[in-house]
Amino acid sequence: MDETTNPDAAAAGGDPDERAQAGADRPLRRDAERNRQRILEGAAAAFAELGLDVTTDEIARRAGVGIGTFYRRFPTKELLIEALFEDRVGKLVELAEECLRAEDPWAGLVSFLDQATARQVADRGLKELVFSTAHGRARIAADRDRIGPLFMALVTRAQDAGALRADIAGTDLGLVQLMLISVADFTREEAPQAWRRFLTILLDGLRTSRDAPSALPLPPLDPAQIARAMECHRPHGR
Amino acid sequence: MDETTNPDAAAAGGDPDERAQAGADRPLRRDAERNRQRILEGAAAAFAELGLDVTTDEIARRAGVGIGTFYRRFPTKELLIEALFEDRVGKLVELAEECLRAEDPWAGLVSFLDQATARQVADRGLKELVFSTAHGRARIAADRDRIGPLFMALVTRAQDAGALRADIAGTDLGLVQLMLISVADFTREEAPQAWRRFLTILLDGLRTSRDAPSALPLPPLDPAQIARAMECHRPHGR
DNA sequence: GGGAAGCGGAGGTCATTACTCCGGTTGAGT
DNA sequence: ACTCAACCGGAGTAATGACCTCCGCTTCCC
Numbered sequence: 001m002d003e004t005t006n007p008d009a010a011a012a013g014g015d016p017d018e019r020a021q022a023g024a025d026r027p028l029r030r031d032a033e034r035n036r037q038r039i040l041e042g043a044a045a046a047f048a049e050l051g052l053d054v055t056t057d058e059i060a061r062r063a064g065v066g067i068g069t070f071y072r073r074f075p076t077k078e079l080l081i082e083a084l085f086e087d088r089v090g091k092l093v094e095l096a097e098e099c100l101r102a103e104d105p106w107a108g109l110v111s112f113l114d115q116a117t118a119r120q121v122a123d124r125g126l127k128e129l130v131f132s133t134a135h136g137r138a139r140i141a142a143d144r145d146r147i148g149p150l151f152m153a154l155v156t157r158a159q160d161a162g163a164l165r166a167d168i169a170g171t172d173l174g175l176v177q178l179m180l181i182s183v184a185d186f187t188r189e190e191a192p193q194a195w196r197r198f199l200t201i202l203l204d205g206l207r208t209s210r211d212a213p214s215a216l217p218l219p220p221l222d223p224a225q226i227a228r229a230m231e232c233h234r235p236h237g238r
Numbered sequence: 239m240d241e242t243t244n245p246d247a248a249a250a251g252g253d254p255d256e257r258a259q260a261g262a263d264r265p266l267r268r269d270a271e272r273n274r275q276r277i278l279e280g281a282a283a284a285f286a287e288l289g290l291d292v293t294t295d296e297i298a299r300r301a302g303v304g305i306g307t308f309y310r311r312f313p314t315k316e317l318l319i320e321a322l323f324e325d326r327v328g329k330l331v332e333l334a335e336e337c338l339r340a341e342d343p344w345a346g347l348v349s350f351l352d353q354a355t356a357r358q359v360a361d362r363g364l365k366e367l368v369f370s371t372a373h374g375r376a377r378i379a380a381d382r383d384r385i386g387p388l389f390m391a392l393v394t395r396a397q398d399a400g401a402l403r404a405d406i407a408g409t410d411l412g413l414v415q416l417m418l419i420s421v422a423d424f425t426r427e428e429a430p431q432a433w434r435r436f437l438t439i440l441l442d443g444l445r446t447s448r449d450a451p452s453a454l455p456l457p458p459l460d461p462a463q464i465a466r467a468m469e470c471h472r473p474h475g476r
Numbered sequence: 477g478g479g480a481a482g483c484g485g486a487g488g489t490c491a492t493t494a495c496t497c498c499g500g501t502t503g504a505g506t
Numbered sequence: 507a508c509t510c511a512a513c514c515g516g517a518g519t520a521a522t523g524a525c526c527t528c529c530g531c532t533t534c535c536c
Contacts, residue, residue: 029503029512055493066515071495131424132471148461165451169458172435175421179436182420183413186369197410198417205443205451212447213403220407223386233370267534270482293524304484309526483532492522501514506507 036073038063043080047125052081052135081125081135088126089136089143092116096150106163109154110203114196117177121184121195131178147174165208176202189232190225193218274311276301281318285363290319290373319363319373326364327374327381330354334388344401347392348441352434355415359422359433369416385412403446414440427470428463431456 028036042063046054056077060070074080095115102108120127129136130144152170159166179202180195187194196217204214221229266274280301284292294315298308312318333353340346358365367374368382390408397404417440418433425432434455442452459467 031502032513035514056495057493060515067495068497068515069513072513075495077494131468133465133468134472148464167451167454167458169460171459171461171464174464175424175432175436175459178424179417179420182417186413186416194413198413201443202440203443205439205441208451209449210447213405213443216405220405221409221413222407223409226386226409226412227371230369230371234372267481269533273483294526295524298484305526306484306528307482310482313526315525478536479534481532481534484530486528488527489525491524494519494521496519497517499515501512502510503512504510506509 032073035063035065035069038065039070039073039080040084044084047081047084048123051124052128078135078137081129082138082140085126085129085136086139088119088123089129089140092119092126092130093143093146093150095119096147096154100150100153100157105154105157105161106207109158109164112154113173113176113180113199113203117180117184117195117199120177120181121192124185127181131174162208164206168206186229186233187221187225188229190229191218191221194221270311273301273303273307276303277308277311277318278322282322285319285322286361289362290366316373319367320376320378323364323367323374324377326357326361327367327378330357330364330368331381331384331388333357334385334392338388338391338395343392343395343399347396347402350392351411351414351418351437351441355418355422355433355437358415358419359430362423365419369412400446402444406444424467424471425459425463426467428467429456429459432459 039059042061042065043059046059046062050058056070057067059080060067063070074083096112099108099112099115102111120130128134129140130147133141133144136144148170151173155164155168155170155173158164159168180199183198184192184195197220200214200216204210277297280299280303281297284297284300288296294308295305297318298305301308312321334350337346337350337353340349358368366372367378368385371379371382374382386408389411393402393406393408393411396402397406418437421436422430422433435458438452438454442448
């Protein structure tokens, strides 16, 4: 169980088959390895679309394998989540660091908000990992903790440049993303990009000053779209 | 069953007891009427706090009555929802009409956003009724449909006055509220008023122009508060 | 004081979800 | 080719939770 999910574990003990260490892959039978990949792919799609609460049956169904196979590869759903999102959250941290190095501090901040939100809109599971400590107790939690200081750095850098209003704190950045993701959750079916309208509006509110409003990147929803969004909107939950 | 929930029904049929029509109240035994009130009160609190998905058991528990009693008064949870929220949604419509009559169009718009959001933040059930057609098929749905045109009127009036940027549509108003409520849901335990920060920021983004940022009505959350909010945050659902 | 209306809550039913078990199958080494 | 351990699939289990019914006892009203 451990060796299928944690590549480092096998190397430690007295492994009878030394070739296992030489090759990068586990000594996993071909069909088993193929199914493992299928599960990873199916789970990634399922988590992105439905969130971390998808049933194991749904994941197995999407992967095209039996439930028994699923549980042999990942004894716990939690282990699968760790395996899948270990780097995804880390990538968000990297994005923040990268945007912190942008020449224009304001542009860096905007770029971060835009891309970080886009990723979480595209991946419900990622959003849930970022905004709740319910899952991901291991490495994911560590990455999550690295985000806070980076928020603060992005904010103060943009403030020092005189672009961002002075009364904003690092913690506001996360809440801004939360707001945008909520809009995206609501309008997903009708206008998946609608959240960008509100990012633009929010940014106009976050600037120290401006004359005219920035151009909105896409048209508003019409009432019929709102009505349809309300139809298939589960207040909270799937 | 009907006569306990629908006051009009009893008057129609050949009711043997004519006094039932004379008095405003149903010929309901005193303890029964008392329990009915308790259920209404308990349910109002439960819906406000936990949303429309609260279990009937929880409602009965808060009301201090048995489940049997609950079901005798309200054969269906849906009937209870109708009875409770019939006017609440209507009150939102009235609020919009009232704000439409404000001397200053911009102030009217701001006032509406502020109060409408505050009511939905204070009452999860109300928010769910407004943003989803899952519940409330009768009179509530009718009231919900009256809101759209009023949004449009509020917007165009503020735009004609030159205060609101021209590229906003009526439908944006609902989504702005949705964003603010999402923040409130997240920060509820730590800083119940935090959403007002973002209302101010959004309004600064919605103005046609401004020089300096408006003062934010309360301080930002600190990282520890965010962390605690993440702890007790159920990604979606209770 | 009598009887209808009402009370409470144990428990039935049904749906959902994480997870197990085992008879049959497949792949890898000889 | 042959063998057997590893693997596969999915019916089945156990736990949970939600809605709602039923019925023996209580309370009110006349």
